[in-house]
Amino acid sequence: MPAPRHSAAPHPAAAPASPWQPSAPCSPHSCIDAAASMAAVPLAVLRFAAVLTLMVAGSALLPVVRRLPVAPRERIIRTWSRAVVRATGVRVRITGSAPPHGGLLVVANHISWLDIPLLAAVRPGRMLAKSDIRKWPVAGALTALSGALFIDRNRLRALPETVARIAGGLRAGSTVVVFPEGSTWCGRAQGRFRPAVFQAALDAGAPVQPVRLHYRHDGGPAGTAAAFVGSDSLLTSVWRVLTARGLVAEVWVTPVLAPGSAPDRRGLALAAQRAVESAKNARQDPYACL
Template sequence: MSVWLPGAPCTPRACVERTTSTASVPRAVLRFVAVVVVVLAGVVVSPLGTRIPAGVIRRWSRAVVRAAGIRVRVTGAPAPGTGGLLLVANHISWLDIPLMATVRPARMLAKLEIRQWPVAGAVASPACLFIDRDRLRALPETVARIAGVLRSGQAVAVFPEGSTWCGRAQGHFRRAVFQAALDAGVPVQPVRIRYRYGSGAASTAPAYVGSDSLLTSLWRVTSARGLVAEVEVLPLLGPGGPADRKALAAAAGDLVLGARPVYPRGVPHESAALTNSR
């Protein structure tokens, strides 16, 4: 377990409902292959790093999500296209990462283990700021690195809950990363992500929680029918707003989460200490 990023009590068995409406097996296989092909295309161009135009990154990110059979719906005012910006969002799925790039391409704060992932690690490495979650002493250094990137005029995307939640349950925003925005004097852009079926009902099918493997999660997503990803860009929190990281984290959390932590039915909150953080 991480010493400074929490684990969520959400697990596939407790939180992820059976998909009642599924795509045919051939269509699910085609979607699965399409996602792999689009990601591999990202591997090919990933060595270019920050030289890749923002428009290309946005189109590629949408292509990943759409290849999985998911419609994307973005609402709200667009994030500033230039200048340092800290994007913060709730965290449900690996799909959140390309969805955040549709708001504004950004350096992603990610756990060090992702660097070792096959294929995905190669795509992520040039665009990520990696953190060692097992080293408490590394936290001030990580905050300073984020602040430096923000001062350079780049955007950084962070999931301050520190772990994935199922979408019906949620955590709360940790304070540390908000110090980087204060130190750099840049605004914070809150973003709310939801997954629904075409009928409007909430879906936990995209959740990537607990003992889920990436392949299991990918198959569950590509075999579901009628999924919609909703990305809501919320009001910007400018540098002249909350004066300390506690208040800034609370303000962003109220906008994105809108409630205190909620735990899945049948899963006591004490079990969070036993669940590995994603």
């Protein structure tokens, strides 16, 4: 892999706000390589309208969908989530599948706000999200309605309680989705998986599902247009995706790590990180895009 463009000093906005809140050295100025043309604007406006329509419809229908039996509910959420990503103009390619039933801790590398619907397209679950997401227009309300577990990452004392809540959800048979890097990266490099949340899987005796997320340009190398990093605003990142050409989101669902496959949370975190890193070498069907 070529040397990451963000290997320079971290952007000032990336400074950690607490002892356990990691940050990536990525910034929009040093890492993002996408440029939009005026010709892309009309199509981007149509894409934005489609995404907004899907988000509003999802917010309105979610209370009804949540009352459905598990199988049809998850099928609807997976279809809707994939539709949201496709509405942005990003093609979706998923390799592998997650277990259909039982408590499951889904962990993935973190690049973009698109990661959230992409993982819901694999297996819908409760997202562990920073409290700031509540303030996002439309998406914040939808995330809250979905049963997300919000955490204030500025409060170190909140960590044990959060781990206990995740373990409780896993014991109840829920899927809990976590980005253990704790921060978004531009996609050319990856952060270290922090071990704290893996304690919840150990406490609950639940399996861990590592997933690798990757964005590239169709027929080309990895791209950073989808990255949401540093001082980027949500609207700026969304617009960059909407005006990009030929973006493909690739999702590798790697083999599940069974309970007891690692002696402690650090070993489990390292095993999950290695599974995600090694997935980039997997072979894929070039015609599997949707």
